[in-house]
Amino acid sequence: MNLQQLFQDFNPSKFVVHSCLLIFVAFFSLRLDNHIKWSYWWIFAPIWVWKALVILGATVGSYVWWRYPHFRLEGEAYIHYKAMLISLALHLILLMFELLVCDKLESGRHLWILVFIPLIFISIVSIAVCIWAVKHDRSFELELFCAVNVLQFIFLALRLDEFIGWSWEVVFVPLWIVMCLALVGVLYTIIFAGILLRTPEVNAQQRRSSFQTALGYTFLVIPVLIFQVLLANKLDEDIEISHTSVAIPLMVSFVTLILMSFNSKGGNKWWFGMRKDFCSFILSVCPLLQEYGNIAYHSERHRNGVELEQQSEKGGHVVRRADLFKPVLPIVSIELPD
Template identity: 70%
Template sequence: MEMNLQTLFQDFNPSKFVVHSCLLIFTALLALKLDNSITWSYWAVFTPIWVWKFLVVLGATVGTYVWWQYPHFRLEGEAYIHYKAMLISLAIHLILLMFELLVCDQLTTGRHVWILVFIPLIFISIVSIAICIWSVKHDRSYELELFCAVNILQFIFLALKLDEFISWSWEVVFVPLWILMCLSLVGVLYSIIFAGILLRTPEVNVQQRRTSFNSALAYTFTVIPILVFQVLLTNRLDDGLPLSYTVVVSPLFVSYATLIIMSFSSKGGNKWWFGIRKDFCQFLLSVFPLLQEYANIAYNNNANRGANVVPSEPPEPYRDEETHKKVKESKKSQKNQKKNEFMKPVVPITSIDMPD
């Protein structure tokens, strides 16, 4: 089993890591607040959400400053598409922030109707349909937009139920979510069957088998806990099941943990957040040059080898010019040394004096 810092952060997606970490903390705080285990105000409970939105606004602001301050950066590859995607994401998050502010104020004061509170979220759901089409056309990620687009009916039902305009049970109110979870379960079942087929196919290489198995495992530990949470929440709201909200949301922690782990292999991400313009691993090594030394070390857990630390050469994108020059000269020197050793005679030559 071999691990190194470079491999760990090479496919790391910092955006997903921040979002899922903030949602995990927020879910835990909200459950504790509903159980009266903490006496914080809802404005304090929503702190992880405020941190998330602050990072989004700050990242877009810095990215916009770099965009206008350095015009030659706009010529780098698909810079216009990345920048436009960042602005679209910023607009979605600002509207989502408006919804979150209204929710927090409604929970604190109760001076609004829930239909008014949900208007920004419903608007996001409608706009997200067009954004998903644009994202597919330009090969961009659209997880948040897709989630909002497929749940527009669920948001309307929630608003009507909270305002008591409909007297349906929560089991009926969650019908759109039940349908979505059934489709997700079909996807999980398909991924498990596909992974099983690849494991029994000798023509498939080990890397493809490992990838399919990890994907099936990740989907399973993401979807199943959400389904368990939905069942517990429905029984808690309809039948008054004697469970605390902390117990009800506990399956979500498994899903959040899985999503956080998956963020280390998600790749992608917009390179214009905070004006980075490069992969996170390259940016991390350029900001902290000392990490290059640790990025070139692989830790091997093989007991048959004498050393636990095995140095390895980084690929070209992670090697600066000076390091590349030194490695090149070292290889040339080793090659010349081997050549000289090969040309040395094996049997020493001695002079033989012939008798007269």
């Protein structure tokens, strides 16, 4: 067990977002099937938690930014801080859309086209944000998703208000196009991983990394495509199936995203004013965790055909050690009181 290897690329932002979305999808599907009778304001509770963490993280990060001016000289601090503010602005607009959706589902007093206006606006703004992110080598998953689906959001609003009478399979045409491109990307990763597995010059780590990437994208894209097919047929009343069954493939994709967050590099270091990777911050705050993280445990009996053991004569007894301990993190001394 190597704690450093497990958490060194951990992305807490993606973990929180995808976990909240997974819980929300589960609640929403159960509510549509009338398995639970909660108000939609409670159904959207995971979304509110997500947005509350974003607002709190940006507030604390801004306080640290203005309270300690010398922190601004650390590397690319200005770019990280700008990225955090841009992300906060987009999340606030997205929060406005989510509040309108929840109110519409609860009271039904708005047109869907009015509800989707913030989402359409954020989709247009996301195009400029994506350009800025590429220029400054920043990640932009949420912005890219909104930018490529602006036409889809318009179709959804018009169809929900019955301004157009198209079948749902036609309404989802923009999303079909995006999914086709995603399938091409998945096919490329699978072929690339197969080539690396058959290439003896490639080391084992690269083969393992390419295989994990192909496996992750496969379990991410294929379930979303299945969910889209089931949803379109469900809305067109071509099949009789519960909303929970329709949502299961989508939940599989979110579980995949949660697992992939443990191997997702990047993340903004100014959320909550941490100014460092999440793992390093947690270890610096909790020295006891660092003590545990300093040790990787291995249980090996043989290495190159030789048994790993230490024998010493101590009063006629033989001492054998099969478990090896090696430090994997910088050891920080902790002074304990006498």
